[in-house]
Amino acid sequence: MNRRDLLKTLPAGMAASLMAQTSAAKKARLRTAICAYSFRTELQAKTMTYEDLVHLAVDLDADGLDLTVYWFPSTEDSFLLPLRRAAYKNAVEIYSISVRTDMCKPAGEARDKQAGELRNWVDVANKLGAGHIRVFGGAIPKTSNEQEAAGWVTEMLKEAQKYAGSKGVILGLENHGGITEKASTIINIVKAVDSPWVGVNLDTGNFVKDAYAQIEQILPYAVNAQFKETIRNASGQPVKADWPRLVKMFRDAGYKGYFALEYEEKESAKTAVPRLTRELNKLVRS
Numbered sequence: 001m002n003r004r005d006l007l008k009t010l011p012a013g014m015a016a017s018l019m020a021q022t023s024a025a026k027k028a029r030l031r032t033a034i035c036a037y038s039f040r041t042e043l044q045a046k047t048m049t050y051e052d053l054v055h056l057a058v059d060l061d062a063d064g065l066d067l068t069v070y071w072f073p074s075t076e077d078s079f080l081l082p083l084r085r086a087a088y089k090n091a092v093e094i095y096s097i098s099v100r101t102d103m104c105k106p107a108g109e110a111r112d113k114q115a116g117e118l119r120n121w122v123d124v125a126n127k128l129g130a131g132h133i134r135v136f137g138g139a140i141p142k143t144s145n146e147q148e149a150a151g152w153v154t155e156m157l158k159e160a161q162k163y164a165g166s167k168g169v170i171l172g173l174e175n176h177g178g179i180t181e182k183a184s185t186i187i188n189i190v191k192a193v194d195s196p197w198v199g200v201n202l203d204t205g206n207f208v209k210d211a212y213a214q215i216e217q218i219l220p221y222a223v224n225a226q227f228k229e230t231i232r233n234a235s236g237q238p239v240k241a242d243w244p245r246l247v248k249m250f251r252d253a254g255y256k257g258y259f260a261l262e263y264e265e266k267e268s269a270k271t272a273v274p275r276l277t278r279e280l281n282k283l284v285r286s
Contacts, residue, residue: 026254027254027256028250028251028252028253028254028255028256029255029256029257030247030250030251030255030256030257030258030259030284031063031064031257031258031259031284032062032063032064032258032259032260032261032277032280032281032284033057033062033063033064033065033066033095033096033258033259033260033261034053034056034057034060034062034064034065034066034260034261034273034277035065035066035068035098035226035260035261035262035263036050036053036065036066036067036068036071036098037068037070037098037262037264038261038262038263038264038269038273039053039269039273040068040070040071041269042269042270043070043071044070044071050067050071050072050083051082051083051086053065053067054083054086054087054090054092055090056273057090057092058090058091058092059274060273060274060277060278060281061277061281062092062261062277062281063092063093063258064092064093064094064095064096064258064260065087065092065093065094065095065096066095066096066097066098066134066224066226066258066260066262067094067096067097067098067128067130068097068098069097069098069099069121069124070100075120075124077127080124080127080128081127083128084127084128084129087128087129088129093129094128094129094130095130095131095132095258096125096130096131096132096133096134096172096224096258096260097121097124097125097128097130097132097133097134098133098134099117099118099121099133099134099135100136101114101117101118101135101136101137101138102114102136102137102138102139103135103136103137103138103152103153103156103157103179104137104138104139104140104141104144104149104152104153104178104179105138105152105156106152107155111152111156114156115156115159115160118133118135118160118164119160119163121133122163122164122167122169123167125167125169126167126168126169130169131168131169131170132169132170132171132172132201132223132224133164133169133170133171133172134172134174134201134224134226135160135171135172135173135174135201136173136174136176136178136180137149137153137173137174137176137178137179137180137186137189138153138178138179139177139178139179140178140179146179146185149179150179150185150188150189153173153179153189154189154192154193157171157173157189157193157195157198158193158195161193161195161197161198164197165195165196165197169197170196170197170198170199170223171197171198171199172198172199172200172201172223172224173186173189173190173198173199173200173201174200174201174202174203174206174226175200175201175202175203175206175207175214175218176203176206177206177208181207181208182214183207183214183215183217183218184217186200186218186221187217187218187221190221199221199222199223199224200218200221200222200223201222201223201224201225201226202215202218202219202222202224202225202226203225203226203228203262204225204226204227204228204231204241204246205226205227205228205229205230205231205232205241205262205264206228207231207232208232208236209232209233209234209235209236210232210233210234210236211231211232211233212231212242212245212246212249213234215246215249216249219249219250219253219255220253222250222253222255222257223257224257224258224260225250225255225257225258225259225260226259226260226261226262227241227243227246227259227260227261227262227280228241228262228263228264229241229263229264229265229272229276230265243279243280243283244283247259247283247284259280259284261273261276261277261280263276
C-alpha cells in the first residue's frame, strides 16, 4: 500500500495531521549566525569581548551566535550567566558553542580525559542556553587506520551522547579533516552511534575536494552549518563558494537550523563579516 492509499484509509483528522507533519518535515527553516572564530584575532588580543559579538549580531541583523570557546576568560557563572542575559535581552540566541576534542583515542586515560572535558563543556553549553556543541573527531594516529579510529570515535560519541542528551545538548561532529575527511566515514560514524543527540556540524569549506557532492551526502544528518567564503572544487582547488547553490541545497533537503558565518580569509573580519552577513541574510530571507 502506498502513502496515498494509506491516507484514504485513515480518519480525516488523522490523515490531515499526517500530511501536515510530512509537509513540515520537508519545509526548510533557515537562520543566520556569526561564528566567534571569525574574530579570533580580536578575541585573543582582548580588543573584542564575547558580549561585543552579541551587539554585533544585533547591528548585522543576525539571529544567533556560535561561540568558539577558545578565548573564554572563564567558565564560571560570573562570566557565563551575564553573557546569557545580554544575549537574551538583545534577542540573540547563543545556540551553539565550539570546542576542541580529539576522539581518535582507544579506551584508556587519554580518552577518559577527553570525555571528562566534553562533559564540562556540556555543562557550559547548558548554562549559556546553547542546544548544540561542535566537536572534532581528530587525526588518525600513525599507528592506527581509518576503520579502527572510526570505531574509537563511535565509542566516544555513544558514551558522550548519554550525558549530553541528559542536558538537552546535541553534539555535532564536524567534517574537519583527519577521521572526518570523507562524508562516507562521517555518515558511518553517525549511523553507528544512532542517537538523536548526535549529528553533523556541516562546514561548507572543509572538504578537501568535490565539496558540493560531499555536502549533499551528509546534509540529511546536519544539525548545524558553518558557511565559508571559499570551497574546494572537484580537483581540490579553493574557489569562491556558490552560496545561492548551497542555500538551495539546504532548502531542498528541508534543513532547519543556522548558517553560522565563519570567516577565515585575509580581509579584516571587521569589514568582511558585515559584508558577508548582509549577503547571507539576503539569500536566507528571500
